[in-house]
Amino acid sequence: MPVLTRAEAQTRAQLLDVHRYTIALDLTVGADAPTRTGEEIFGSRSVIQFTARADGDTFVELRPAILRSITLDGRPLDPEALTENRYPLTGLTAGEHELAVEADMSYSRTGEGMHRFTDPTDGETYVYSQMFLEDVQRVFAAFDQPDLKAVFELSVTAPEGWSVLGNAVATDHGDGTWTCAPTPPLSTYFVAVAAGPWHSVRTEHAGLPFGLHCRRSLAPYLDADADELFEITRQCYDRYHEKFEEPYPFDSYDQAFVPEFNAGAMENPGLVTFRDEFVYRSAVTDTERQTRAMVIAHEMAHMWFGDLVTLTWWDDIWLNESFAEYMGYQILTEATRFTDTWVDFAVNRKGWGYDADQRPSTHPVAPAPDAVPDVASAMLNFDGISYAKGASALRQLVTWMGEKDFLAGINIHFARHRFGNATLADFIDSLAQATDRDVHAWAESWLRTSGVDTLRPVVTDVGGTWSLTVTQNGSRPHRVAVAAYDTDPVDPDRLVPRGRFETDVPDGGAPAEDHPGRRPSLVVLNENDTTYAKVRFDPTSWDTVVRSLCCVPEALSRAVVWNTARDMVRDGELAPTEYLDAARAHLPRESDLAIVQGVLGFAATQIADRYLPADRRPAALATIRDICRDFLRRTEDGSDGSLRLIAVRHYIAAAAQPETIQEWLSDGSVSGGPELDPELRWRILYRLAVLGALDEAAIAAEERRDPSATGQEGAARCRAALPLPEAKAAAWELLFTDDTLSNYLFIATAQGFWQPEQADLVREYIPRYYTDAVALADRRGPAIADAAGRYAFPLHAVDRETLDLGESCLDDSSMIPALRRKLADQLDDLRRALSTRPPSA
Numbered sequence: 001m002p003v004l005t006r007a008e009a010q011t012r013a014q015l016l017d018v019h020r021y022t023i024a025l026d027l028t029v030g031a032d033a034p035t036r037t038g039e040e041i042f043g044s045r046s047v048i049q050f051t052a053r054a055d056g057d058t059f060v061e062l063r064p065a066i067l068r069s070i071t072l073d074g075r076p077l078d079p080e081a082l083t084e085n086r087y088p089l090t091g092l093t094a095g096e097h098e099l100a101v102e103a104d105m106s107y108s109r110t111g112e113g114m115h116r117f118t119d120p121t122d123g124e125t126y127v128y129s130q131m132f133l134e135d136v137q138r139v140f141a142a143f144d145q146p147d148l149k150a151v152f153e154l155s156v157t158a159p160e161g162w163s164v165l166g167n168a169v170a171t172d173h174g175d176g177t178w179t180c181a182p183t184p185p186l187s188t189y190f191v192a193v194a195a196g197p198w199h200s201v202r203t204e205h206a207g208l209p210f211g212l213h214c215r216r217s218l219a220p221y222l223d224a225d226a227d228e229l230f231e232i233t234r235q236c237y238d239r240y241h242e243k244f245e246e247p248y249p250f251d252s253y254d255q256a257f258v259p260e261f262n263a264g265a266m267e268n269p270g271l272v273t274f275r276d277e278f279v280y281r282s283a284v285t286d287t288e289r290q291t292r293a294m295v296i297a298h299e300m301a302h303m304w305f306g307d308l309v310t311l312t313w314w315d316d317i318w319l320n321e322s323f324a325e326y327m328g329y330q331i332l333t334e335a336t337r338f339t340d341t342w343v344d345f346a347v348n349r350k351g352w353g354y355d356a357d358q359r360p361s362t363h364p365v366a367p368a369p370d371a372v373p374d375v376a377s378a379m380l381n382f383d384g385i386s387y388a389k390g391a392s393a394l395r396q397l398v399t400w401m402g403e404k405d406f407l408a409g410i411n412i413h414f415a416r417h418r419f420g421n422a423t424l425a426d427f428i429d430s431l432a433q434a435t436d437r438d439v440h441a442w443a444e445s446w447l448r449t450s451g452v453d454t455l456r457p458v459v460t461d462v463g464g465t466w467s468l469t470v471t472q473n474g475s476r477p478h479r480v481a482v483a484a485y486d487t488d489p490v491d492p493d494r495l496v497p498r499g500r501f502e503t504d505v506p507d508g509g510a511p512a513e514d515h516p517g518r519r520p521s522l523v524v525l526n527e528n529d530t531t532y533a534k535v536r537f538d539p540t541s542w543d544t545v546v547r548s549l550c551c552v553p554e555a556l557s558r559a560v561v562w563n564t565a566r567d568m569v570r571d572g573e574l575a576p577t578e579y580l581d582a583a584r585a586h587l588p589r590e591s592d593l594a595i596v597q598g599v600l601g602f603a604a605t606q607i608a609d610r611y612l613p614a615d616r617r618p619a620a621l622a623t624i625r626d627i628c629r630d631f632l633r634r635t636e637d638g639s640d641g642s643l644r645l646i647a648v649r650h651y652i653a654a655a656a657q658p659e660t661i662q663e664w665l666s667d668g669s670v671s672g673g674p675e676l677d678p679e680l681r682w683r684i685l686y687r688l689a690v691l692g693a694l695d696e697a698a699i700a701a702e703e704r705r706d707p708s709a710t711g712q713e714g715a716a717r718c719r720a721a722l723p724l725p726e727a728k729a730a731a732w733e734l735l736f737t738d739d740t741l742s743n744y745l746f747i748a749t750a751q752g753f754w755q756p757e758q759a760d761l762v763r764e765y766i767p768r769y770y771t772d773a774v775a776l777a778d779r780r781g782p783a784i785a786d787a788a789g790r791y792a793f794p795l796h797a798v799d800r801e802t803l804d805l806g807e808s809c810l811d812d813s814s815m816i817p818a819l820r821r822k823l824a825d826q827l828d829d830l831r832r833a834l835s836t837r838p839p840s841a
Helices: 006-015 216-243 286-302 314-335 341-357 375-379 385-401 403-417 424-432 439-447 539-551 555-570 576-589 593-611 614-634 641-654 659-667 678-690 696-705 709-721 725-738 743-753 756-762 765-780 782-790 800-809 817-836
Strands: 016-026 041-052 056-061 066-072 075-077 086-092 095-106 113-118 125-130 151-157 163-166 170-172 177-180 193-196 199-205 208-214 253-258 271-275 309-311 420-422 454-462 465-473 478-487 495-505 510-516 522-525
Touching: 006 016, 006 056, 066 086, 086 095, 095 113, 125 253, 151 163, 151 193, 163 170, 163 177, 199 216, 208 216, 216 253, 216 286, 216 314, 271 286, 286 314, 286 341, 286 593, 309 314, 309 403, 314 341, 314 375, 314 385, 314 424, 341 385, 341 555, 341 593, 375 817, 385 403, 385 439, 385 478, 403 420, 403 424, 424 439, 454 522, 454 539, 465 478, 465 495, 478 539, 495 510, 495 539, 522 539, 522 555, 539 555, 539 576, 555 576, 555 593, 555 817, 576 593, 576 614, 593 614, 593 641, 593 817, 614 641, 614 756, 641 659, 641 678, 659 678, 678 696, 678 709, 696 709, 709 725, 709 743, 725 743, 725 756, 725 765, 743 782, 765 782, 765 800, 765 817, 782 817, 800 817
Parallel strands: 016 151, 208 253, 253 271, 309 420
Antiparallel strands: 016 041, 041 095, 056 086, 066 075, 066 095, 113 125, 125 193, 151 177, 163 193, 170 177, 199 208, 454 465, 465 510, 478 495, 478 522
């Protein structure tokens, strides 16, 4: 299927001015095609009013099951002229035109286009759209590119008992027909519809209708959290209105939690769609609630930056995401009870950016236009650079130019380009209007370059003073905070803050600065994490870290220190076992949930599973269990349920023998709490399956106990994890041959398949992975290709043979870009793990 190129989009934008789409979707019946049923397809009619600025030829995109009719200005055209996803419009004359297209469209099970889901709990069916990039053409005919904005009028015919949500207020006409009010001008990829027997909770704020929506089977859980969700929404809405001069630009604000959603959320104007795992069926930590709140804040930021002002082409998608990522964390910190959100960003998001930026596939935050020549290449840049690094760059920009000037520039940008399109150059020009700083030069050094800078301190005693020199391996200017700490003379493990100052680190490093007094015991660069750079410690400071890391007073500073230790392991500067030693010594005294979760996660999934040879893994898992036991003892009094939940989860995952967790399962609770909810029960069953202490009968019994979609996924994960040849063969068939698994069931099955404990059992599948994944990606498309590269890759197989097989696979020119990028990144991580691994004991 051809993908839209930048050159084609520019040509079409010069020719066409698109005014209005009138879209009618029929979800009640299928077509009368003999091989299809109403469960597989839906009816789609689109009428597009547009102007051709000159005589010329162009095309409209559509991916129908059946193209029933197409007319231009009332003149029938030949449906057979459709070539793959393009219908040619030749011989257009200058002036007004109307294109009408009727088609039957296929539902999706991969989260692309119009996704259809039947809830196993109650048999109810739901559909929702995900139109991002090029998927609107799976739902209706469109001139599918972001800079051809138009007004959309949507009507939907839905089954009895369903409700319909869209980008604007929807009206029920009582006969199964729903109409949505006309929208302001939108890009095609923002059009949204969600239909089904939704459970809805509604309120009003600032004269605007707010709504929360989920599947009926999740109604009790949404109702339990509705007050919290609405409170976060109101707080973010009000804070954005304090910062932005342009008012919220749409007529309603609905938030729909939808099943089997591929991303975290999608910023459809007026109808944000979220993965419905954010409707919590089981106990969660406060950090997980914070993450949900951040996603709410992130998507709301897009209402202005992304929806009101939209990118011209996909090379600027980073700007949408970086801005929303930065604003999401900042607004949450300012306006809600979650005041330490930047700690979570430092621990759980920034490493994502650092890792991506050190791979061969790295790219500038703002890639050159010719680096995104088509829509397929745009999706490849949806990574830690576009989100975490970009947000970090904007945070450094705010530190450098000041928030007042930054917001002034943002408001200029909104006023100039409201309901239109803009580029990075437009954005930088708007910021330049608000400051005397050279933001164009800043953008060139920060946004047009790739790679991670490294800042290193050189600390010396000079008589009665000490001096700090910052050396830099990199090219960007940085403004960083530096913190100095002294060892308490009474308690050598305790640190006393001496002071904090800011310094500019230009390209090439900062010259020596003298400071009064003897040298501190610990000097921390970038201690408030406002720049994007790896940092290191001088030898004296590192000795202090090893002895007193947990005594660093501020959580954000501790996060910086833990990130440095993580980077040092990945760079081969710190032995993996030394990281575990630091975790064993200091993590049991940690109070910040994000740090605990981040350190335990890295210790388990990277240190134990990848960076240590197989014969050292049991000792690493034992260390993790010891840390978790310390947390369990510390929280026996019920003082910190979230911390206890983290410890329970990680203890289950690190269990080497089944007895303790089997006892928890039999008792229905952990000794001292918590009681086992469905999520914890499935975690235990999954680990028991890996350890060979579970059978199919137990999985089936639990699936009957929990007949939800989450229960189906848990069962699929457990079945794939069973250490039996027939279980592995069945799972492989489902993953790579059957093609009936939905996106979520594919992921669950893939997660269960490869296990370090079962390396010999699954060894024969490693060569098959590379050939079968390529064929699968070609058949099922980008979403499943991404899942196959991310979740079905044999992460446990850290050996030269696996690397050689993968490198040979990359020579296959037929591989689709989504899989190629994922495999290239996985193989680079594999190289790093190989280079980091110490010898076997």
